[in-house]
Amino acid sequence: MATTFIDYYEILGLPRTATKDEIKSAYRKAALKYHPDLHPASEKTAAEEKFKKINEANEVLSDPEKREKYDHLGENLNNGQEWEPSPNMGNQGNSYWNGEDTSSFSDFFESLFGGPKARGFAGGFGQQRNTRGQDLESQIELTLEEAYHGGQRRFQFSLKSICPECAGMGTVNQKxxxxxxxxxxKTTTKTLDVNIPAGLKDGNTIRLRGQGGEGSSGGKQGDLLLTVKVLPHTTFTLKGNNLETTIIIRPEQAALGSKISVPTIDGKVTVTVPPMSHNGQRLRLRSKGWPEKSGTRGDQYVEIRIDIPTSLRQEERLIYQKLMDLGKEVHNH
Ligand SMILES: [Zn+2]
Known part of the structure; x- marks a missing residue:
């Protein structure tokens, strides 16, 4: 189970060298500031989240044993970095867990110090695994725009889970x-508001914590894992982090160069087609592609197709005739 490293010092606004008293005082100040009861309804959820993190940070940093273990790990990691605990670390971790309620703590905390969630990756604990509900899987279909912009959307899921009565055996007492x-x-239908992060790609997974199967004997609910399916788009194709599209221009626009309107995922932009552009030539629109993890964006490639209108006005016909005659003259010499 990969989890993300949390910088507890950063949460409390402390240097790594902070003393016990400094930690205590920073914790008190922060806890008072973000106590959910002290915030209006509109800010309560945000304050609660912050309050939980502050408590978790204090839990680790105020306990010398936990702090030492955490400091050792944190030497090479930054806040938010992916971190995969080694299996034996998990076992050690569990020895720290004394059955205290860690339900409000992060996966990172439980991976490091143990707790019901940590047992999943420690492996081999057959009967303990049963306490946590199953992770369920489903698919989520997004248009390219939805995948790009993200945002909240309501989805209905059909979920298949192992029957709790017979534990998937199909029989109870041979009946x-x-x-x-x-x-x-068992198949259930569930309607959920899903927060879609911006910049998802086909095949990515969204994990909805606690939306999976029911836990047994007081265990936690499993997670719901949604595999993203990005639907084909009429205008754009995503290749890697680049978006590709095609535009059709007239021969004179290609020959003389022109300014044309090109669709991008952010809306239309005006692009300069250089003179003497050829069919199949590609124009590059920098940073108009897909968001990348680094915060930058891929590019958009616009392929030029040259085509003539379906009908010509008399004036245009004459000009084409002139071009034709001119061509003959040139070739005859
Ligand atoms: Zn059954």
Whole structure:
């Protein structure tokens, strides 16, 4: 189970060299500032989140044993960095966990110090695994625009989970399970508001914590894992981090150069087609592509196609005739 490194010092606004008293005082100040009861309803959720993080930071930094373990790990990691605990670290981690309620703490905390969630990756603990609900999987279809912009959307999911009555066996006491009719699975429909991060790609996964199967004997609910399917788009194709599109221009625009309007995922922009442009030539629009992890963006490539209008006015016909005659003259010499 990969998790993200959390900089507890940063949360409390402390240097790594902070003393016990400094930690205590920073914690008190921060906890008072973000206590959910002291915030109006509109800010309560945000304050609660912050308050949880502050408590978690204090839990680690105020405990010398935990702090030492954390400091050792943190030497080479930055806030938000992906971190995969080694399996034996998980076992050590569990020895720290004394059954205290860690439900409000992060996965990172539990990976490091143990807790019900940490057991998942420690592996081998057959009967303990049953306490946490199953992770369920489903697919989420997004238009290219939705994948690009992100935002909240309501989705309905059809979820297949292992039948809790028969544990997926299909039988209870050698009789067909009444709960699932012997299939071993149960299908439920769930409607959820999903927060879609901006810049998702086909095949990415969104994890909705606690939206999976019910836990047993007081265990936590599993997660819901959504695989992103980005639907094909009529205008754009995503290749890597670059968007590709095609524009059609007239012969005279290609020959003399011109300014044309080109669709981008952010809206239309005006692009200069240079004189003597050829069919199939590509123009590059810098940073008009897909968002990248580094904060920069890919490019957009615009392929030029040259085509004539479906009909010509008399004046245009004459000009083409002139071009034709001119061409003959040139070739005859
Ligand atoms: Zn069943």
């Amino acid at each position: 067909t399970c009444r709960s699932c009719g012997g299939t071993g699975y």
